[in-house]
Amino acid sequence: MLEIQFHPPAYYPECGFKYVVIGARYKDKWVFIKHKQRHSYEIPAGRINSEEDTDMAAGRELREETGAIRYKIECISTYTILENNKQRAGKLYYAEIESMGQEHDDHEIEKVVFSDVLPTVHSFPYVQTVLFDYLEKYRINKQKER
Numbered sequence: 001m002l003e004i005q006f007h008p009p010a011y012y013p014e015c016g017f018k019y020v021v022i023g024a025r026y027k028d029k030w031v032f033i034k035h036k037q038r039h040s041y042e043i044p045a046g047r048i049n050s051e052e053d054t055d056m057a058a059g060r061e062l063r064e065e066t067g068a069i070r071y072k073i074e075c076i077s078t079y080t081i082l083e084n085n086k087q088r089a090g091k092l093y094y095a096e097i098e099s100m101g102q103e104h105d106d107h108e109i110e111k112v113v114f115s116d117v118l119p120t121v122h123s124f125p126y127v128q129t130v131l132f133d134y135l136e137k138y139r140i141n142k143q144k145e146r
Contacts, residue, residue, distance in 0.1 A: 003082040004130045009091070011078040020058040020088030021045040022073065023135030024066060026097040029114035033065050036110045040121040041119035043128055043135075045090075054091040062095055064114050077136050081127065092131060094138055 006011075010035050022044045024031040032041045046061040048054060055075065073095040080089045104112060113119065116133040 001083070002129065005080050005082075006092075006134060007078040007080065007132065009075040009078060013080050013089040015080075015087045015089055016079075017048055017090055018071055018088050019045060019047060019052055020093060021079075021131055022052055022058050022062045022093040022095050023132065023139075024062060024068065024071070024095040024097055024138070026066075026068075026114060028088055029116060030118070031066050031068075031097065031106075032113050032115060032119055034110040034113060035123065036108060038123040040122040041113065042121060042123060043118075043132060058093045058095075058116065062085065062093075062097075065104055065109055066097070067068060067101045067104040068095070068097045068099075069101050072096045074096070076137055077134065079131065092134065094135060094142075101120075 008063055033044055034041050044062055044065040048057040058073060059069050062071060062073065073093050075091050076094045077092040078089060080087055116130065121128045
């Protein structure tokens with residue numbers, strides 16, 4: 001069984017951080033990537049390199065995977081995943097992209113797509129659905145505050 005929990009952004013789990021996931025919006029649409037090897041639509045995400053902190057990794061992954069040039073990004077949660085008594089964790093970010101270029105990592109990314117909803121995902125479907133639901137609730141609450 002897979003269990004996902006959300007924590008405040010400052011929460012630091014014992015297992016440390018392995019991933020960053022970035023829910024990004026551009027021109028009132030969600031930004032997704034189509035991954036070449038997994039043949040699946042995904043929320044932009046990636047591993048944290050050894051010389052990076054989570055904020056650096058999130059910005060790098062957003063730029064590499066989507067081609068974002070100017071953006072505002074913020075960490076909205078730490079999430080933990082418990083599976084088979086093993087825990088892993090990541091940081092969840094929300095980004096509003098102001099401008100995009102044509103360049104993205106074409107070794108890994110087939111294309112960038114824009115949508116109002118989460119496309120059908122085949123890689124990590126439960127995790128991506130739960131994270132996307134959290135991002136969508138965050139976006140709606142943020143709009144209400146304006």
